[in-house]
Amino acid sequence: MACRKYQPASRRRAAAATAALYCGIALNVASPGTAAIDFSDNLRLTLDVSSRSVRYSLADTTGHSTVAGMDLHKVFSGENGDIGTLTAQAYWTDNNNLVKHPGFFDDEDDNRLVYRIFNFNYSGFGLHKPRLRFGHMEIPFGLEQTINTNGTLHDSIHGPNLGIKADWGASINGETATFEYEVAVTRGGGQTWHRDNGDFVYAGRLGTQRHRNLVWGLSAYSSELGATSRTRFGIDMQWYKGLWALLGEVSTGDNDNQNVLNSLLEVNYRNPTEQWLAYLQTRYFSIDPNDRGWDEALQSLLGVRYTPDNHWALSAQYQTDLSTFRGAAEDRVFSLQLRYRF
Amino acid sequence: MYTPFRHLPGATLLLLLILLLGAAASPVFAQAYCSLRDPVISIDRLFPEADNYRSVVRVVDRAVRQQVSRELPPNTLHFGELGRHTLYIALKDNIPLGFVHSRSEQSRWGLIEVAWALDLSLRIKDFHLQRCRNAACNDLQALQFRRHFFKKSYAQLRDMLAPDNRSVDDSQLPLPEKSKALAGAILVCGIKTALITQYVWGKEVAEAQMLARARQAFNDAATVELVPDFRSERAAAGVRAEQAQLARAYDKQGRLLGAVFHAPHDIEGQAYPVWWAIDNRAAIAGVASDSGWPSEQVGRVFDATVGKSFSASQQCANQVELMALEATRTTMANLKE
Numbered sequence: 242m243a244c245r246k247y248q249p250a251s252r253r254r255a256a257a258a259t260a261a262l263y264c265g266i267a268l269n270v271a272s273p274g275t276a277a278i279d280f281s282d283n284l285r286l287t288l289d290v291s292s293r294s295v296r297y298s299l300a301d302t303t304g305h306s307t308v309a310g311m312d313l314h315k316v317f318s319g320e321n322g323d324i325g326t327l328t329a330q331a332y333w334t335d336n337n338n339l340v341k342h343p344g345f346f347d348d349e350d351d352n353r354l355v356y357r358i359f360n361f362n363y364s365g366f367g368l369h370k371p372r373l374r375f376g377h378m379e380i381p382f383g384l385e386q387t388i389n390t391n392g393t394l395h396d397s398i399h400g401p402n403l404g405i406k407a408d409w410g411a412s413i414n415g416e417t418a419t420f421e422y423e424v425a426v427t428r429g430g431g432q433t434w435h436r437d438n439g440d441f442v443y444a445g446r447l448g449t450q451r452h453r454n455l456v457w458g459l460s461a462y463s464s465e466l467g468a469t470s471r472t473r474f475g476i477d478m479q480w481y482k483g484l485w486a487l488l489g490e491v492s493t494g495d496n497d498n499q500n501v502l503n504s505l506l507e508v509n510y511r512n513p514t515e516q517w518l519a520y521l522q523t524r525y526f527s528i529d530p531n532d533r534g535w536d537e538a539l540q541s542l543l544g545v546r547y548t549p550d551n552h553w554a555l556s557a558q559y560q561t562d563l564s565t566f567r568g569a570a571e572d573r574v575f576s577l578q579l580r581y582r583f
Numbered sequence: 584m585y586t587p588f589r590h591l592p593g594a595t596l597l598l599l600l601i602l603l604l605g606a607a608a609s610p611v612f613a614q615a616y617c618s619l620r621d622p623v624i625s626i627d628r629l630f631p632e633a634d635n636y637r638s639v640v641r642v643v644d645r646a647v648r649q650q651v652s653r654e655l656p657p658n659t660l661h662f663g664e665l666g667r668h669t670l671y672i673a674l675k676d677n678i679p680l681g682f683v684h685s686r687s688e689q690s691r692w693g694l695i696e697v698a699w700a701l702d703l704s705l706r707i708k709d710f711h712l713q714r715c716r717n718a719a720c721n722d723l724q725a726l727q728f729r730r731h732f733f734k735k736s737y738a739q740l741r742d743m744l745a746p747d748n749r750s751v752d753d754s755q756l757p758l759p760e761k762s763k764a765l766a767g768a769i770l771v772c773g774i775k776t777a778l779i780t781q782y783v784w785g786k787e788v789a790e791a792q793m794l795a796r797a798r799q800a801f802n803d804a805a806t807v808e809l810v811p812d813f814r815s816e817r818a819a820a821g822v823r824a825e826q827a828q829l830a831r832a833y834d835k836q837g838r839l840l841g842a843v844f845h846a847p848h849d850i851e852g853q854a855y856p857v858w859w860a861i862d863n864r865a866a867i868a869g870v871a872s873d874s875g876w877p878s879e880q881v882g883r884v885f886d887a888t889v890g891k892s893f894s895a896s897q898q899c900a901n902q903v904e905l906m907a908l909e910a911t912r913t914t915m916a917n918l919k920e
Contacts, residue, residue: 282640283638283639283640283669284640285616285640285667287616289615312615312616313616314616314619316638316640316669318637318638318639319637320637320677320805320806321635321637321674321677322635322636322637322674322677323635323636323637323638328616330615330616357615358615367634367635368623368626368627368633368634368635368636369627369634389615389618391615392615415623416621416623416624416627418627421624450624452620452624452696452713452714454715454716454720481716482716483692483693483716483717484692484693484716511693512693513689513690513691513692513693514661514689515663515693515694550662551662551663551665551666
C-alpha cells in the first residue's frame with residue numbers, strides 16, 4: 242500500500258487558498274444581504290464527484306481515480322450590465338495505481354488538488370468589445386476549446402499534442418459577427434503557478450462561430466516547457482448533420498526542431514434525446530527525429546456516454562494502439578467512469 | 584487493494600468543505616459550467632442596436648415544469664431544461680430594450696436551441712436558431728417563416744398551435760411537409776419561452792419595463808424599485824387600480840425622482856395598458872400606452888396632461904384628467920409612506 246506523500250508547500254498554499262475562496266462563498270451564500278457583494282446572485286454551484294476505473298492490458302493491472310470538487314459559475318452584474326464571469330473548478334483527485342496519468346501527478350499513486358477551469362473573464366467593456374480572461378484556462382488551440390472534455394473520458398489530443406492542456410495566464414477573447422477568437426499568454430506551469438525560468442506558452446485560435454453546423458478553426462501555438470520547445474499550426478473542423486457529427490483536427494510544427502504531424506478524427510452519434518453519445522475516434526501522432534524518417538503512432542478509441550438525467554453520467558471507453566513509436570508494445574486500455582453532479 | 588481517499592488527512596478538510604457547500608448547491612446542470620454558451624452572438628444578432636446586456640440567473644424547477652404541463656399538455660420540460668437558466672436583458676445606454684432567452688427543445692434530430700428575443704411586453708421580436716441539425720433549419724431560419732412570430736404574445740402564439748398542441752395549425756401557416764415537425768418544435772419552444780419568462784423572471788421583467796418607462800419621463804432615471812405587493816383598493820375613473828404596479832425611480836446618486844404607475848385603463852370600452860410618470864412634486868412627467876392609443880385624438884388628450892398637477896376632481900376637465908388624478912393620488916400616497 243502506498244504511504245502518504247509529502248505535499249510541497251506551494252500545493253498546500255494553493256489548496257488552502259482555494260478552500261478559503263469556497264468557504265467565503267459558502268458563508269456569503271448562506272447569509273445573503275450581509276456582505277457588500279451578494280454572491281448568491283447569478284450563481285451556479287454544484288458538487289461534482291466521479292470515480293474512474295482503468296484496466297491496462299499491457300501492465301495487466303487496474304487503476305482507479307476518485308475525484309470530488311466544486312463547479313462554480315458566477316456572473317457579476319451591475320446596473321449598467323455584466324462585469325464578468327468567474328468559473329472556478331477545483332477538484333481533489335486521488336489516484337491509485339493510475340499507470341497512465343497526467344504529468345502533473347508525481348506518480349500513479351499521487352493525490353492533489355487539480356484546477357480545471359479557474360478564471361475570471363472580464364466583459365465590462367461592452368457587448369461588442371473584447372473580453373479579458375485571467376486565471377487557469379484551457380490553451381486556445383484546436384477542437385478542445387469548443388467541445389470541452391474536462392472531467393470526461395471523451396477527450397481530444399490537446400495534452401499529448403501541446404504538452405499542456407490548461408495553464409495560468411491571461412487572454413483576450415471575443416466574437417465578431419462571423420468569428421470567435423482567443424489569444425492567450427500563459428506561464429507554462431500547468432497546474433502550478435510556479436514556472437521554470439524561460440517557460441512560456443503563446444497560443445491563439447480564430448474560428449467560425451461554434452453554434453454553426455460547420456465550424457472551422459485555425460490555431461497557432463508556441464511554447465517553452467522545461468527542456469522542450471514546441472511550435473504548432475493547426476486546423477480544426479466540426480460538421481454536424483442530424484444526429485451525427487464529424488470532428489477533425491490536424492496540426493503540424495516541431496518539437497525541438499524535429500518535425501511533428503498530429504491529428505484526430507472522430508465520428509459521433511447522439512440519440513434524439515441526447516442521453517446517449519457514442520463515438521469512434523482515431524488519433525495519429527508522428528515525428529521526424531533529425532530528418533531520419535517519420536516515426537508514427539496510431540490509436541483508435543470507441544466510447545459511449547449515458548446521461549439519464551441532470552445528475553448522472555456513466556461512461557465507458559476502449560482504447561487500443563494500432564501502432565506505436567519505435568515499435569513499442571501495443572496497449573489496450575478499458576475505462577469506466579461514474580459521475581454525479583449534485 | 585483499492586482504498587479510495589486513503590490520503591485522508593489531506594482530503595478530509597476539502598471534503599468537509601465540499602459537504603458544507605453542498606447544502607448551498609443549486610439545481611444542477613448536467614454539463615460542466617465551463618461549457619455554458621456565451622450569449623454575445625445571439626444578443627448582437629437579435630438586438631443589433633444593443634450596446635450591453637445584463638444577465639439574470641434564476642431556477643427553472645419542477646414547479647415550472649408542472650406549470651408548463653398544465654398549460655400546454657402534452658408538452659413538458661426536458662430534464663436539460665431544468666436547473667439554473669439565464670435571461671439576458673439587452674441594453675442601450677443602460678435602458679432595457681428587451682430580453683433574450685435561449686431554450687432547447689427536443690426534436691427528432693436531437694435538441695434544437697433557439698435564442699428568442701422578446702420585447703418589453705414579452706411579445707416575440709425575433710428568434711435565432713443557435714443549434715439546429717435538420718435539413719429544414721435553413722428554411723425556418725428565413726425571414727419568411729420568422730415573421731409569422733413577430734409581435735406575437737403568448738396567447739397569440741398559442742392560437743397558432745394545432746389542436747394536438749405540438750404542431751403548427753396548417754390553416755394559419757401552411758408549410759412544406761419536411762418542415763412541419765421542426766416548425767412545431769420551434770413554436771412550442773416559443774410558447775414555453777414566453778410562459779417561463781413571465782413565470783420565472785416576472786419581477787425582473789416588470790423592473791425592466793418600469794425602468795424603460797421611467798427613462799422616457801425622467802432623463803436622469805438610473806434605477807427603479809418595484810413597490811412590493813402594491814395594490815390599490817380603489818378602482819375609480821376607469822383606472823383598474825387593483826391590477827396596478829408602482830415603481831419608484833431614482834437617479835445615479837439614489838435621489839428619488841418620482842414614480843411610474845402602470846395599470847389597465849378603460850378607454851372607449853377597452854382596456855389599455857397605460858403608465859403615468861409622476862414626479863416627486865406630483866406633476867405628470869409623462870404618459871403613454873404600451874399598446875398605443877385607440878386614436879391620435881385620444882393620444883393628444885393624454886399628452887395634454889403632461890406638466891400639470893392634479894389634486895382634486897374639481898380641477899379635472901375630462902375623463903382623462905380624472906384618470907391622471909387617480910394615478911397621482913395613488914402614487915403620492917405611496918411615495919409619502
